[in-house]
Amino acid sequence: MSTVAITFADELRARSDEDLATVFKLRPDLVTPVPNDFSALAARASSTPSLVRALDSLNLWHYQIVEATCALPEPFKKSELVAVTSEETAFVLDHLWQMGLLYKEGNNFRTPTNLKLLIGEEPAGLGPISVKKFDFATLKQIPKASEEVLAKLTWGPPRGQIANIKKPGNAIGWLLENNVLVAIDSHTVALPREIAIKLRGGKIHKEIISTAANLKGKKVDQKQVDLAAVANISTILRWCEELLHNLSDEPPTALRTGGLGVRDLKRIAEHLGVDEACAGFVAELCYLGGLVVVDSDDQILPTSAFDIWLSKSAEERWFSLVVLWLDTSRASGLIGKATDKNIAPLGPELDRAGVSLIRRTTLKVLLDNPQISPEITSMQEIIKWWNPQRANNEFVEWNLREAEWLGITGQGVISTFGLNLLTEKEDLGIQSAMPKPVDHILIQADNSAVAPGPLTPELASEMGTIADIESRGGATVYRFSEGSIRRGLDHGKTGDQIKTFLSKISKTPMPQPLEYLIADVAKRHGRLRVGTAHSYIRCEDEGLVQQILHDKKCEHLRLRKIAPQVLVTEFELTEVIGELREYGYLPAAENAGGVLLSQPNLRRAKSRPKPPRIISEFSAPKDAIVLSAVKTIRAGERSRKVEPIVAGTSSNETLALINQYISEGKTLMISYADNNGGVSNRIIDPISISLGTLTARDEASDEIVQFRIPRINGVAPTLTVLGNKADLDL
Incomplete structure (x- = not known):
């Protein structure tokens, strides 16, 4: 008795509502938007973009099983797959089926064609399928010289290069004559897939890695971790403020391609007292938050959002930036790399697919291993298991570095604040842990001043105008110079105002050399x-x-x-x-009238904030959305089945039928014309008619919708059209 091969759409149609809901949960991109029917769902689920996202979500164990399914001839049985992998494969097979990466044909399985194309022609390093039947007894007669050739091809790559297929040599010649190798072209030979699996001991992979390795690293006391993390949080907020104030004072001009130039980045790095990689990250962080923008005249300036940001608490400021960093697809680690000289902060070339996925996985590993400061190679190995398709050793290293700069980690270990952030606690605990701001400085005899803690925002802004930061730490050292005093005068201050301000906030008297410096620069200025x-x-x-x-x-x-x-x-x-x-x-x-001009204290962009786009990763949809999607696709499938059956009715017939079905409480099928003239079938539960409008519950969306009576072309009861409703769900 012959069996009729079913399509992927047929198999999806036969799945239960619970199984369909699982598909949508495991592959959330299929819900946006919801497909019209099962044919559309099958087409989208087997499309290359959707399959790429699905493969990205697989760990190494699952990915190895996918490779194995693509290596077997179709359709294949579960027992055949288990034989070439491991006993535990049965669990993975069910998961892959639930994801829609496999579909059933009776007791057998098939894979979508595009999945095979994504995995490649040589899954798990296996060569092409042999077109000739092979006698495996031949493998016992292989000469020793030929065995050495096979040993190189068995575990891949399965192809080898030779000088001339007509003169292959004794070792390769014997293999070609006995069909152990096949000629691809005049210079290439390949080991057929079936023979390679036999030589591998009947297995497709050397080892099925079903679990990730344990994280290696040193243990750190949580108290020390949190102390380091809160210092990092305080520092990153200060860097952002200093960067934006500096851009306000001396706005650089953006490159033609967009972004911050090399010289400007170097100047900003020197101003912040950090290396250029860190300065680029801080600039990117502010860019993500909409605090800085390339203005209409190509100047890079802070936005008005910066002033609002400054008015918030430290915890709110930190949270507003970190949540964007978690989801961004921009890799700031690419800035300034020797191999990527043209990649600039704030520019368009920093987007990389999968960056957010690796970042989330890195933080998850840290969450699962509290108080462990990881060895970088160990972390990279674990990330490679979790994200075999996207894992990149440099991305892992950059993520750990940036998490430390942000204070999500301290000394490499997940901090309490990072834990609260990732577990979505309402109170992150930052505000109570931050050192209290101070409202005074200590002026020294060598034209420097020490702030014995973080200054209040107002004092920090004023000091940043008239002094340069020389060193940072628990205390901040400021240095007064001719250039810094000139900067203050440029901002509209007078020499007397600067002296009065410093005398007011300093707990130590102002030394005479500093008074002379201020007076001399003020006298010469202008x-x-x-x-x-x-x-x-x-x-x-x-x-x-x-x-x-x-x-x-x-x-x-x-x-x-x-x-x-x-x-x-x-x-x-x-x-x-x-x-x-x-x-x-x-x-x-000075202006045209000879009036001395002072630069404004605040220079802000005229343009609105333009945060960069994000190559987003789809998040798991909520249960209500999943249930609605299942209901919509079932309703769409029923509508498609009866599309040619709904007959046209006159206006009077339409009204009479609708009133009849309202009184009887029946479900209707209507043919309805939309605003663009397109006609579609809709399954509805009619409620009432008023002023030429039918109010009904649309089964596809489960919402109350109003339909204009003149646009209803035909009406039919679903039971008459469809017969047994149980048949609809098959």
Whole structure:
């Protein structure tokens, strides 16, 4: 008796509602949007993008079994698969079936064609299927020289190169003559799949790895972990603030391709006191949070969201950035790599598929191994087991480094704050663990000042304007210099205001050298003024004008004297000011009326925040969504079956039938025209008619919907059309 081969759609149609719900839970991309019927579901489930996502979710054990299924001729029995793998394969086979990576044909199994294409022509390093029947007794007669050739091909790769197929040599020649090897072309031979499996002892893999290795590392006391983590949290928040204030003070120009240039990144790294990789990560973190944007004039500036962010508590600020880092598909570790010189922070080239998946897996391993600071090679080996398709050793290393910078870990171990974050606790415990901010500094005799703890946001912002950070730690050391005082004057402050501010917040008296420095810079600041003519330079001190005019360092500005106190140049205002400051002069800008201009305290982008797109990983849908999807696809399948049967009815017949079915409480099938003129069949439970509108519950969406009576082309009861309702679910 012959059996008719069923399709993937037929097999899905025959599954129970519970089994369909499991498919949607294990492969959430199939729910978005819900397919119209089982043919559409089968097409999507066997499509390459969906299969790639499904394979990404498999661990190494499951992936090895998928390789084995693709290596066997179809259809195959469960016993055949177990024979070439292991006894435990039965559990994995059921899971793969529930995922829709396999489907049943009676007691046998098949795999979607696209799955075979994704796994490749050489699953588990096995060669092509032999087209000739082979006598395995031949393997006992193989000469020793030929055995050495087979040993190289048995475990893959199954193909070998030779100089000339017509003169293969004795060892390979014997194998070709006896069909142990097959010729692919004039220079390539291959070991057929069946023979390789026989040589492997009847198994497809050397070893079926059913469990991940144990994490290796040193044990660290949790108290020490949390102390290190809270210091990291405090530091990352300070880095973000300093970066954004610096971009406000000296906004860089974005590259043509978008992103932050190499020189600007280096300058920012020096300002933060970190390496360029860390500075790039901080910039990316702010970019993710919408705190910085490339403005319409190509300047990279903080957004107004930065001011709102500053007003929040430390825990809220940290949480708002970390949750975005968990899900982002951008790999900031690529910034500044020697092999990727053109990849810049804030640029478009940082997206990598699977980054978020590896990041989540890395943190899960840390969660499962509390108080263990992992060895990097051990962690990489475990991630390789969990995500064989996406595992990347560099990504694992970068994720661990970034988790430490963020304070999710401390000394490499998951912190209490990271644990609370990943387990979605309402109170992360950060606010109570953070050191209390201080409202004073200690000015030293060497033009430096020490903040004995984190300063309040207001004081930190003011100090960042008039002083440079020299070192960080439990205490922060600030350094006053000519450049830092000039920066404060550029922000509209006077020398007296700076002295008054420092005297007010310092617990130690202001040393005389610092007073002299502030007074001297304030006196010199603005003596030289720069405007636009394109640009002009004017100064009441004619000697200083002459000095600049004859300064060889300024020759490239092509200055021209048009009056005893005025020079002009074709260069832009900002460029002239920057060059003169670099050469030791202290110019200030003025407007066309000669009024001295001060830079605003806050420079913000005019553009709205533009956080980067995320190559998202689909999350498991909620039960209500899954149940609705199952119901929708069943209803869609019933509608498809009866599509040609719903006959047209006149308006009067339509109203009469609907009223009749409302009174009898029957389920209806209607043919309904949408706004675009398309006609579809809908299964509904009618409720009432009012003002030319039918109110009914749509079985597909389980929602109350209103249908315009003139758009209903035909009406029929589902029982009359479909017969036994039990048949619909098959």
